[in-house]
Every structure is written in C-alpha cells, then in structure tokens.
Amino acid sequence: MEISLKVNGELYPIEVDPETPLLWVIRDVLDLKGTKFGCGKAACGACTLLVDGNSVRSCSFAVKFAEGKEVTTIEGLGTKENPHPVQQAWIEEVVPQCGYCQPGFMMATVALLKNIPNPTDDDIDRNIINVCRCATYYRMRKAIHRASELSQQETDKRVENNKV
C-alpha cells in the first residue's frame, strides 16, 4: 500500500505494508538510523520518536497511524550549528556513554518538556522510563533540568524579540 509519511518536515511517499512498525520504515526504508531498535516490544524506549509532538515507541506503532501526522526523529531535532535545547543540555552535561539509548531518551525528554516545561524530579521519574544499560541516569537528570532552563531562556528570548 502507498502511504505518504511526513518525517522531519519532508514528505515521503512509500510503498509498504501499513501494519509495519514505524521504526522499520524510518530505519530501513528512509534510512534514518538515529532511532534505535532495542526490544521491539515497547519495553525499552530506544525507538522513541515524536508523532505530532507526542512521544511514541515506534517499534510498536504501525506506520498507518503516522499518516497525515508530523513525525520527528533525532535527525530532525536540531543541527550541530543550532542544536535543540535538549541536545545542547546533553552536550553540556556530557551524558552519553555508548550512546545507543540516547536518541530515545532525548526524544522522550522533548515530549516531557512540551507537557511539563519545568519538571520536578518526580515528574522526571514518572515520565522518563526508558532503559539505559550504561546507566547514565544521573547525568540525564541533570541534563533534563538544564534543557528545561535552556528552553525557558529560548522562549523568553522569543517573547523579548516579539516585543521589539
């Protein structure tokens, strides 16, 4: 079946079984490898990406449900020149070790900050439930708080600029 998929702002017409998990379309058809496979059963969060701004475990999300929506992967988050606040925070706190789980955590964090711009530790504990085997949780928590600060600053700046 032909599906048209909007990923990171670009429209891709693809020929695929509509039941195929979105993860495999992203990775193997569109060749965007930043979204990872960890378990295939919605149990680890390595495959987390955004569909209309909400975090989704794409290994367990049929591609047909993404049709007509905006899919954002780690590749569409920010650029090296202009990193997303979450990526900026991850760099400042030097979070990654092996790095494999990190895109999933960063995408989950983006979704968290959209819903709760200034999360408490409890909010983080309740909402960030991905698995990191290198166990970088300590720095991730700091980075999430830092990302919240950076996002806030960005919003403030935007408000400032609009006034001018």
Next chain:
Amino acid sequence: MTGKKKVSRRKFLIRGGIGTIGVLAVGTYLFRNPIRRKIVKVINTVETPYQGNTDNPIIWFEITKDNKVVLHSPKVEMGQGTFTSLAQMAADELEIDINQINVVHAESSSGNMDSFATGGSTSVSALWVPLRELAATMREMIRIEAASKMQEDVVTLKLSNGIVSSANKSMTYAEVATGVSEWDIPDTPELKPLSEYKYIGKPIARVDLVDKVFGAPIFGMDATMPDMLYGAVVRSSKIGAKFIGADVSKAEKMPGVVKIVVEEDFVGVVAHSMIQAENAKSQIEVQWEGQKELNTDDIKEMITVGKGTPYVIQKVGNAEEILEDGENLIVSEYWSPIGAHAQMEPCGAVAHVEKDKATIMISTQVVAITRNEIAERLNLERDKVNIIPTFLGGGFGRRLHTPNAIQAAVLSKAVERPVKCFFTRKEEFQNDTFRPPTHHILKAKLSREGKIEAMEHNVSSGDVAFGSPMMPRIAEPILGADLGAWRGGLIQYGAIPNFSAISWRVKLPFATSWWRSLGLLANTFAIESFMDELAIKAGIDPVEFRLTQIQDDEKGRRLKEVIKAVADKAGYKDRIIDGRAMGFAVSTDVNTPCAEIAEVSVLNNVIKVHNVTCAMDPGLAVNPDQVKAQCEGAIIMGLSASVFEKMEVENGELTPTIYGPYKMALMKHAPKEIDVVLLQGTDYPGAVGEPPLGPIGAAIANAVFRLTGKRLREMPLQANLDKQS
C-alpha cells in the same frame, strides 16, 4: 624512557592513500608473548599487557589534507570513553590540538588489532606507553622532515597545534608530509613529563559526544551495505538444545524469502526485509536434541560450594586449621543469581562474502577472534577477512564472542549478497553468555580485641574466563581456577594473620562468561557483607574495623586512603538519621581500590538508594570527567544488578525474555546524588570501567541491615527483602 620496548626503526613505513597525504604505518610494536608468559603475567598482576598483532602493514596514524590526524584505534569504543583518552594521549605527544584528531576503529585488514580484546578495564593502561611513544616518534619524524624542507636547524623548530614554525617560517604537518616518500626515523624520543601535558589529566568532552547527541549512524546495527538483504537465524529457547535438522517447506513459501539456508549447526532465512525474515523464520520447524528440563533450584544446587572442583587461590598462614574447630566460629553464606548483559544494541553483524574475501561490519570486543573464526568457517585466509568494527551499543563482555558474525557470513555466502542479521531481544535474553550464579561461604574468628584472627572465603561459580575463545584451552590446566570467577574473591585485608580463598569451578549446562567486572560484584557483595557482620560482632565502627585489618605496604596504603576519603566525603556515621542509614563497602579490582558509601532508606519494604559517595584510586586519570562518568554508570549498573536483576531457569528455559519483567534500575531508582572523589596513587593510569561496580551491592545490603535488622545474604536484594518480610 620507561623501560618498555622501543619502537623498532625498521618497522615504520609510510604509505600514500586516497584522501590522505601521509599514512604512518607501524609494524609489530610488541611481539606476541609466549602464551604461558602472557597467562602468568595476567595472574601476577591481573593486568593485561597490550597484545598487538604481527600482521603488516599496520596503520596507526594518517595525516589528512586538512591537517588533521586520524588515529586508528585497536581498542573499540563501547561507552567507556577510551577513544577520548587515546585522543588526549596522542594529541599531547603529537603537539596537535585535540580538535585536530579523529579517532576511528582500526579495520583488521590494515589497522592494528589487539589479539586479546577490549575489556578488563585495560584499554588506556595497556596503550599508555606504546601509543604515546608512537605519537612522539611521529612528531619527531615531522620535525626532521620539516627541517629539511624549511632548511632550518632541527633544534630551532617549534611544533604546536599541528604547525611547525621557525623564527620566520611555518608549515602545517600536512604540508610537511606532502610528497614525502621516505622518512627519517629517529630513536624513540623521551616522553614529556606529566606536567607538560595539555590534555592528559584534563576533563575534556568526549570525542564522540556530538555524533552521539545527533544520532549519527555509528553502531553495528546501523551498518548497511549496497544491495543488502536481511537474515534471521533460528535459536532454541531451551538449555542444551542442539540443532539436528529442520523442515523448511512452509517457510520457503513465505513472502519476501530469498533463501533458506540449512547448515550442519543452524538454520537461517534470508529475505528482503528484517520483518519478512523473522516471519519466515517463525514457520521453520526445527528438530532439536539434548534439551535439559532444568529449573533455578537445580542450578543453585549445582553451584553449591563443595559440588565443583576446588582450587586454592590465596593462602597466608593456616586459616583452615584455626577455623576447623567450631568454637567462636562465625560463618555466613551468600548467593548471587544469573545475570543478563541486557546491553541495548542486540548482537549481530552485516556480512558480505565474495568469492575469495569477506567484509564484516560489527560491534565486537574481539576483532581478531571475530576475524579468525570467520576465516576458519569460510575456509579463507585470515587476511582475506576484513572486520570493520563499529561503535558498540554497550559491550559489558557480551561481545567477547561473536558466533553471530559467522552466521551472517554463512548466510551472505549462500545468497552472494551482503546480509544483515541480528538477534531479537528474546534471543538476547535466552542465548546470552550470562554472568554465572555464585555461592559463597565465609568463615572467620575474631580476637578479643576485635581483630580478625583467621578468615576463609569459599566461592563457587560457573565459568567466566574458561570456555571463552579468548582463553586458550591450554590455560585451564595451568591456571586451575577460573581467574574471571575469582576476580574480587581474594581477601584484601593483608594484616589478618591467617587467610585463604578457595575457588570452586562448576561447568553449568548453559553459557556463562564475562559480565562487566566478572566475579567482582558477587565476591565483593559476599566478602564486604561478611566484614560488616564481623564489625558488628566486634562492636567496632565498620570503617575503623576495616582500617585495622589492612597491611602497611603500598597496596594497603592506597586501600586505606580511599576508605578514609570516602568516609570523610560522605560524613560517615554509623547511625540512622532521618530514616536513612549509610552502608559502607570497599574492594580492590585490577589494582584499583574503590570505596563506596550508600545512603539508603527502606519505606514500605522498598529499598531506596538516595545518595552514593565513591572514592577511587585509578592512578592517573587521563580524563577525570569520564572516569567519574564510569563511576556513576558502574554504581547504577551495580545497584541494578544487586537490587533488582535475576534470570530464572524454568523448565529448561532462561526467563524473563524482555526488559520490564527482567527488572532493572530505571531513572526513578538512580541515586539523586553521586559524589565521586578521585585519588591518584600512581603516576600512570590504571583500571577504571569495572572497579566501581564492586562495592555497591554490599554497601546497600549493609545499610538495609541497619534499617531493618535483616541481613540480606542473597542478591537481588529487593526480592530477598520481600521474602524475609
């Protein structure tokens, strides 16, 4: 000079390459030690010397046209930060800016290959001298060449940031290297004093940080090759199952199938997509034999002390005799469960086998072994097999054996196209090379003053090092005891007059092997819980108690320093404050002492670790920030393993088979504060990645005892506490 072997002048050669100007290739740096010497060295020092290969030519450095240096690393990057430390070491001796160096994995066909492995927390320490010597030699080669090109006296030239300059001229390294076909090679230069290093010892950002934050496709599972197909191999969920044959008639008709490959030892599918391959695989009917209908209790029975073969691994005085009569004898038993690696990136490979050569892209910790095994299976010369190592989505010992690469290669050969073939998560959990379960019996007697008179540690464990392709069969009779299983099992308190340790070897019916820190986690859990029991019996503060049992030599001094440092930093008090208790434990691993204090509460029977303070002496920390990162990660991974994790054996199957049911520490379980103090007891780097995993289990259990009066002698601790309540 440091007394190590010098780089032989004859072994340097320079080649040109595409996109590069100068390629500095270096032949054998260290010759292969006779196997026995290698093993003896491992036993004596528990350090692994660097084991470079002897194939030629071997590329270490390249200078590129934009005046950057590419370092081909024989050690793989699995999160431990080795690439960054190596970059710091090379940049400092090369006199280049850290941003001018790019570290890549050495390919087996042209790069240097460690015939041992990446593991055992030895990457930085093993390359500490050789890599800096190579970099320094290259720097001097550039200086000599520049002098002739610039027509200046060698001694007047200054090298810095990749530029050679004299009073009135300057050239980049790339300009110096352009067009040079023969280089003058000096004797190995003196290394700089530590105080002159710009990067070594500084907390610079990881060199792979940006790639990892932007999701670059750098892992084995991200690898692709043109025209690639997808493979899937059937694996049994049952312990002991041996493949004897398969009915593939249904599977052949499944959509997308290119070929079903039936080999003597396995059956696999090749299809146009991963999903098609997995779907077809589910339709294969396999015949197995030899399945063993075992359960967790059977395994526990097998590893009970007394069942296997004993080897005395430590003996001072005559503990055995003193501990023979039962008067005032203190005895405790401890258990640890089967542990899964659960690394996030499953094992797998992308293989392309052509008529007379093979190319494999893979996350592996054993480049040489992966290559040799594939060469053997395909009947190819070793130098016709090129292993292209990728970044690892976690290693932890899981990738110290890579039979999956052989399977990918066999499938590729069958379809004459590249094939990508990976484990499913269920297969990862059931076909892991597990951390073996252990059983410990500790005995001691105390003097009236609270000194330990005699102490004995019996540890029984499944194999760790033995049975691994890294450990040659001939090592077993030489060694007797499995050095992986007894890692951390020696008694580190040298002031005790009589002590011994005995390692019992048990061959389990499923694969057990290396798991980050090997026996350290379980052995430290047992010994340091027991030390806490003894301190309480003696009525002495547990920190004080340990300090009095430590000898006065160099090793003892470093051990005492970390104990004092951690107690000081945590403000250690052996009492409950605001519902929280502090638990203390300390271990020595690969010559790195590490002490930890966990601040714990138990509310509604739930163990919660709030803060951890850690003091470690890894010698010189090449990158203190990454050493701290390793401590933070190891502490939480160790917390996860000791409080939550456990594989069960049910009707011959290892379970659970998925994250979640395999309970692990998540964000909510991670301590809110982890305070790491680094001491520098030597002026060279030691082990970092594994030592901090040792003390955490015992530290938590010791705190729980103070809070609940319950002594948790079996990991995982939460399940044990639930059982006791």
